[in-house]
Amino acid sequence: xxxxxxxxxxxxxxxxxxxxxxxxxxxxxxxxxxxxxxxxxxxxxxxxxxxxxxxxxxxxxxxxxxxxxxxxxxxxxxxxxxxxxxxxxxxxxxxxxxxxxxxxxxxxxxxxxx
Amino acid sequence: xxxxxxxxxxxxxxxxxxxxxxxxxxxxxxxxxxxxxxxxxxxxxxxxxxxxxxxxxxxxxxxxxxxxxxxxxxxxxxxxxxxxxxxxxxxxxxxxxxxxxxxxxxxxxxxxxx
Numbered sequence: 001x002x003x004x005x006x007x008x009x010x011x012x013x014x015x016x017x018x019x020x021x022x023x024x025x026x027x028x029x030x031x032x033x034x035x036x037x038x039x040x041x042x043x044x045x046x047x048x049x050x051x052x053x054x055x056x057x058x059x060x061x062x063x064x065x066x067x068x069x070x071x072x073x074x075x076x077x078x079x080x081x082x083x084x085x086x087x088x089x090x091x092x093x094x095x096x097x098x099x100x101x102x103x104x105x106x107x108x109x110x111x112x113x114x
Numbered sequence: 115x116x117x118x119x120x121x122x123x124x125x126x127x128x129x130x131x132x133x134x135x136x137x138x139x140x141x142x143x144x145x146x147x148x149x150x151x152x153x154x155x156x157x158x159x160x161x162x163x164x165x166x167x168x169x170x171x172x173x174x175x176x177x178x179x180x181x182x183x184x185x186x187x188x189x190x191x192x193x194x195x196x197x198x199x200x201x202x203x204x205x206x207x208x209x210x211x212x213x214x215x216x217x218x219x220x221x222x223x224x225x226x227x228x
Contacts, residue, residue: 032214042221042222049215102147102157102217105156107155
């Protein structure tokens, strides 16, 4: 089984500042890692994914994340945030070769302040 | 191309009642997964349907059941509703042969149990 811990439930940051949303996972098998974004009253949108290869992955809207196997982390970063980035962000994990079940963290609310 | 569609968008029920939620997968997708997202929490996997069979199940009681039709659409049924069943119910579909990275989420059905 897998588990995901998102270390910060809320992250306020000023517009144009950098941000890092932290995610740690636990698994006894190899995993795929994901970040999703959820805007108010909407479903989930995939931001980026790590499947294999380069540990630095780039996603949509200028976000990137780095997979660190030794620290079992997959932190999400953006060098300069915008007001429109205000949303809930979820880290998720799936065992490789699984039947596509995702295990999510509890989410981090990113609020970008003017 | 329509994405994943879910109906209804909102629903209010009372304790003890039964509810049916519906999901139409994205075109070309054959696998449907259901997730429950309680307020302030990350989504939790309920079950997954493939070839009209339940392939995987999360830690949910038997009150939660489902069905997949030959056209790949799916229903989630919840019997004997409890107040704690109030949540956003998300449907996700995956294409033929696709992995978790190809999972596509619908907008969800928000269920309120009074």
